[in-house]
Amino acid sequence: MIIKEIKHGSEDYKRTVELRDAVLRKPLNLEFSAEELDNEFDSFHLAALNDHDEVVGCLVLQPLENQQIKMRQVAIREDFQGKGLGKVLVNFSEVFSYEQDFNEMIVHSRDVAMGFYEKLGYTKVGEPFEEVGIKHFRLEKKL
Template identity: 45%
Template sequence: MELQIKHVPYNSPDYWQMVALRRAILRAPLGLDFTPEQLAVEGEDYHIGAWVGEDLIGCLVLEPLANDILKMRQVAVRPEWQGQGVGTALVRYAETFALQLGYRKLVLHARETAVSFYLRLGYTVEGEPFEEVTIPHRLMYKWLT
């Protein structure tokens, strides 16, 4: 498997592929979809995608929160590629990308089912569980070095 990970411009064909993947994996199973308003504000975000050949198999979004803090969100990997290092590669790429842009901290709202994944990557849980998009989440963070 030759995995290619790259930053994708907002509103490009690759961006819309990523929106479709995020919708299928993260939203549709919960009976949710994106609103035009939610997608319209993503122009300020960084969009990272993972491909094998021509196939988009994973993606994530980095949203600037402050001068040195990014929120990682909408991390999605096609089910048939989960457990094969794609998510880890995406997160590691995002961390390096963030550092290169001068960010020092990543924060995220992890689904309860993904907390152990982020713990293995060096993230820390903060606070109590909370509900977001109808399911339990945890606030997590990592200082980048």
């Protein structure tokens, strides 16, 4: 397994979009717009590739103000879920972000993923809110 930064618009990026679409968007009957994807040009994109060079996990890191960075669109291919890849990918993203001089990670977590992030040291902040039609929570972690 390799986790690496990939370039926006690259072939690997296109494969991460396909994974994000399958895992996060299609179950909600949503699709990415070209504008949404174009707006990710200034974000960091991380991909986990298996031994066959297939994208099996990914996430997006969007720089914010005040040395904060937002982890978005965490997706793990279904046959790799529950095997620890999500934890490895999130841990990698935290080290990566710290090395880029960010000191706090922000996550908007779906209700069903709250336990995952809390086990990794994230703290819920504020009240739940709706995003993409479902309940989310804001979580934070100092890096």
